[in-house]
Amino acid sequence: MFDTVLIANRGEIAVRVIRTLRRLGVRSAAVFxxxxxxxxxVREADTAVRIENYLSIDEQLRAAARTGAQAVHPGYGFLAENxxxxxxxxxxxxxxxxxxASAIQLMGDKIRAKATVLEAGVPVVPGSSGSGLTDTQLIGEAQKIGMPVLLKPSAGGGGKGMRLVRDETQLGDEIAAARREARGSFGDDTLLVERWIDRPRHIEIQVLADAHGNVVxxxxxxxxxxxxxxxxxEEAPSVLLDEATRAAMGEAAVQATRSCGYVGAGTVEFIVPGADPSAYCFMEMNTRLQVEHPVTELITGLDLVEWQLRVASGEHLPFGQExxxxxxxxxxxxxxxxxPAxxxxxSGGTVLxxxxxxxxxxxxxxxxAEGTEIGSLYDPMLSKVIAYGPDRATALRxxxxxxxxxxxxxxxxxAGFLRRLLAHPEVVSGVLxxxxxxxxxxxxxxxxxxxxxYAAAALLRQAALLPPSDATTWTDPFSAADGWRLGGEPAWTTHHLRVPGHEPLAVRVRGGEVRVGDAAAVPARLVTDGGRGVLHWDGATHSFHHAGAWLGRDGDSWHVADHDPVAAALSGSAGAGGTGALTAPMPGTVTVVKVATGDEVTAGQSLLVVEAMKMEHVITAPHDGTVTEIDVTPGSTVAMDQVLAVVTPREES
Incomplete structure (x- = not known):
């Protein structure tokens, strides 16, 4: 076993690898x-080295030399399949x-990979053959296969650059978009086209191979x-497969693994018709640890990172398939x-x-960790929550x-969206x-x-206006912001609030009552303890967490900001920049600008492309009109809600 291992990655997977290294008594070296x-x-590693770019091979090698590492774990993403x-x-x-490297290169080229496993007797998805096809050739292949088709980057993975095309007239635009995203994500815009199978299931097989010819x-x-x-x-096992199909797909995965001289942990992915699981077809092989590896660990009792290390250090697999x-x-x-809303x-921000x-x-x-800054430079995945039980119903619950x-x-x-998804009847029944x-x-x-x-947010603000309950000095009742009036009913205190993506709302508080917008006043009481609170609201009780302007409950969260209606009125718009302004929907980088000041545009026309966390978002014209302002160029870094351009409606221009 190695003394020191460099982890050429960041975030969740780096922490995951460090956990196993620590258990095995191996020194961990991180980069940042x-x-x-x-x-x-960085905090959890035994040592860490600063680098400029996670994708720099030279910097990673220098970090390994500096830390005295004998081995490098690539994690997933970045250089893992390079x-x-x-x-x-x-x-x-x-x-x-x-x-x-030879196995990574072979299986990293989806076109060559399909040809290789097909020769080994593994069924593959029908699609184009040959590498380096032009746009015209791709369109021709799609027409021969028949719509709908799936465009896929030959060098890619993780769904990036993939485009499902059902309308033949859209092929040109979709090919251009797929090439652009593939080039940005993988440095290679080679595409292939495959037949799309309606309502397919995506089932993958985890494989493990040592350097001595053993594969399971x-x-x-x-x-x-x-x-x-x-x-x-992701889940394991699949409710779709019976033992015979599981064994057949497993053997196909083993043959695909042998066909490329593979060593280590890998995944062979199949597309499976839900109505006929026996008609499975090879899609691709991921030559690395998968994000979803924990579900396999939990049902097998194996630590896959440990076995990556043991195989890499030359050990034999001590067990066979049985x-x-x-x-x-x-x-x-x-x-x-x-x-999701x-x-x-x-999204981005600071974990409060x-x-x-x-x-x-x-x-x-x-x-x-609390205080972590989430920016737009890296993949949006933050963490994974995994549950295990004796059966599927228990694990889902x-x-x-x-x-x-x-x-x-x-x-x-x-998180809240996923919780609701897991309760969907089709998910619960396994009809996926x-x-x-x-x-x-x-x-x-x-x-x-x-x-x-809104009620909880307003009551938190109201509580902040009041003097502390344990105050030892006298408080002038006329200066307290509790709505008290001499000889009359207490006054309402109004809090103007806004959640991004929603119109501003006035919430009025008076004593034990709250009015949300135009709704009738209802009894409300708030009890807080640190960052947790309980709202007694209209005969029901709601538990939540709060930090700053944020409220959270059952996996959902809301940023409830204060809104200034006077400033909004003076600017002529409740939103940033006015009704003709196009703003950044997320923090990111402008990659494409298709128009210039003075251009006439039509509603829905694509004007700009903003990329963040390896995802493209197309900014379109909200109405027919004239581009009267362009505030960005390709390569510009933008913040959420920053004005990118202004399109003046045609009747105004």
Whole structure:
């Protein structure tokens, strides 16, 4: 076993690897950028080295030399599936904790990978053949396959750059967008096109291979719950597979693993028709540890990071396929910095209050700590909450409860959305497919802020105006902001509040009553203890967490800011920049500007593209008119709600 291992990554996966290294008595060395100088993985590592860029191979190698590391764990993302990095580690005398560079290169090219496993007898998804196809050739291949089709980056993964195209007339625009995102994410805009299978299931097989020719599979993971081709919920095992199909898919995964000379932990992904699981087809192989590896760990009892280390240090696998047993059920939810109420736009901010459940069948893998700054430079995934039980129903129930108890105030997350998704009847029954989340997303997001949230926010503000209850000095009743009046009814105190994406609302407080907007006054009482509170509201009780302007409950959170109606009236608009202004929906970087000042545009026309956390968002014209102002250029860094451009309506111009 190694003495010191460099973790060439950050965040949740770096913390996860450090945990196993510490248990094994191996010294951990971390790397960090300026943005991560005070990050949790830096605090928990035995030593850490500053670098400029996580994607710099030279900097990672220098960090390994400086820390005395004998091996490098790449985590996932960044350089994890970079063949040049794996080879550079080997050339520098370091052990790359992953497969050989040749296997990464082969399986990293989806076109070559499909040809290789097909030759090994593994069924593949019908699609284009050959690399370096032009836009015209891709369109021709799509027409031969027949619509709908899926565009995929040959060098990519994680759903980035993938485009489902149902309308043949949209192929040109979608190919351009897919190439742009693939080039930005992977430095390679080569695309392939595949037949789209309606209502498919995404099932993957975990494999483990040593350097002595031994290969086993560790069962499957169901990854069908996805949004925009990104996994959001994973579980093991899959309710779809019977023992015969599980064994057949496992053997196919083993053959695919052998076909590329693989060593280490990897994942073979299959697309599976829900109506005929035996018609599974190979999609791709991920030559690294997967985000969802904890569910496999929980049902097998194996620490996959430990076995990555043992295999990399030359050990034989001490068990064969018959030694792998699957017990119980595990489900994982990915917590991401995104706001479901605003179309899942990436969010950011400072973590003001944090509670992550652990124990009693619940595990949270996280890179967060209170005070952590969440920016737009990196992937939006913050943590993972995993639950284990003797059966699927128990695991789902535990995970829903764990998500309800997850608190990440200061940054909008999808925890509440995932809790509701896990309670959806089709999810509970196991009738899944990759389109389920997109079909049901509207029913899983509340378009309105609950009135009790406004009530709690107003009562917190009201309490801050009052003198402390243990004050030892006399307080002038005329100066106290409690609405008291001599010889008359107490006056209402009005708090003007606003939640992003919603209109401002006036909330009035008087004694034990609260009026939210135009609704009738109802009895209300607030009891707080530190960052927790209980609101007695209209005959019901609501528990919540609070920090600064943030309120959280059952995994949901709201940023309830003060609103100045006078300033808004003077500016002529309740929102930033006025009705013709186009503002940044998220902090990020402008990658494309398609118009200039003076251009005539039509409603819905694409004007700019903003990228944040590896996701593109197209800014379109809100109405017909003239571009009277452009405040950004490609490469501009923008804040949330910053004005990007102004389109003056045609009748005004």
């Amino acid at each position: 950028s300026d943005a991560d100088a005070d990050a949790r993985h 063949a040049a990095f794996a080879q550079a580690c080997t050339d520098a005398g370091l052990v790359f904790i992953g497969p050989p 599979h560790l069962g499957e993971r169901e990854c069908s719950l996805q949004r925009r081709h990104q996994k959001v919920i 030694g792998v047993t699957l017990t119980g059920h595990a489900v994982e939810a990915r917590i991401c910095a995104e706001d 605003r179309g899942f736009l990436p 209050s944090l509670h992550e459940p652990q124990g009693d069948g619940v595990r949270t893998d996280s890179g967060l 535990k995970l829903r409860a764990a998500l309800a108890g997850t608190v990440t105030l200061g940054v909008a997350t999808n 497919d990759t389109g389920l989340v997109e079909r049901e997303v509207g029913s899983l997001i509340s378009p309105d802020v609950p009135p009790e949230v």
